[in-house]
Amino acid sequence: MTGTPKTPPVAPGASINEDIFYAGGPAKGDLITNLLFGLTLIGIPFAVGALVRALWLRFRITSRRVEVSGGWLGRDRTQVVYSQIREVRSVARGLGFWGDMVLVLTDGTKLEMRAVPHYKDAEAYIEERIKAGPAAKASNKTGFNTNAAA
Numbered sequence: 001m002t003g004t005p006k007t008p009p010v011a012p013g014a015s016i017n018e019d020i021f022y023a024g025g026p027a028k029g030d031l032i033t034n035l036l037f038g039l040t041l042i043g044i045p046f047a048v049g050a051l052v053r054a055l056w057l058r059f060r061i062t063s064r065r066v067e068v069s070g071g072w073l074g075r076d077r078t079q080v081v082y083s084q085i086r087e088v089r090s091v092a093r094g095l096g097f098w099g100d101m102v103l104v105l106t107d108g109t110k111l112e113m114r115a116v117p118h119y120k121d122a123e124a125y126i127e128e129r130i131k132a133g134p135a136a137k138a139s140n141k142t143g144f145n146t147n148a149a150a
Helices: 028-037 044-056 119-131 134-138
Strands: 020-024 058-062 065-070 076-081 085-093 098-105 110-117
Touching (some): 028 044, 028 110
């Protein structure tokens, strides 16, 4: 039947109501820089690390969660919903074209994200989702003492 519209495929672990902000691997500049640095004897471990990241590390930042797939052959997967994130920390790498981010969770654990492209935009998006969490939706009050007559 050609007249019936097909529903778009949904990624594993995602729902239909989930908007994807970023899905992909680490910054290509990280790989290039470390491969050039790997031409020296001291830079070889950094080049190997960048190559492994480029092959198997993947990020997915959506409207509901942050997912990091990595490890040997990309078999380790970590998913964190925004209500579990307490703080986002980042540092610039590669003249600010990419950066490293750490998500500090409410239980004190940390999720590291290395070589995130456009990390400032990703950080702003995640912080926006943290602030717009369930606590912000439950209370429509603003300011101090909203019951007082003005």
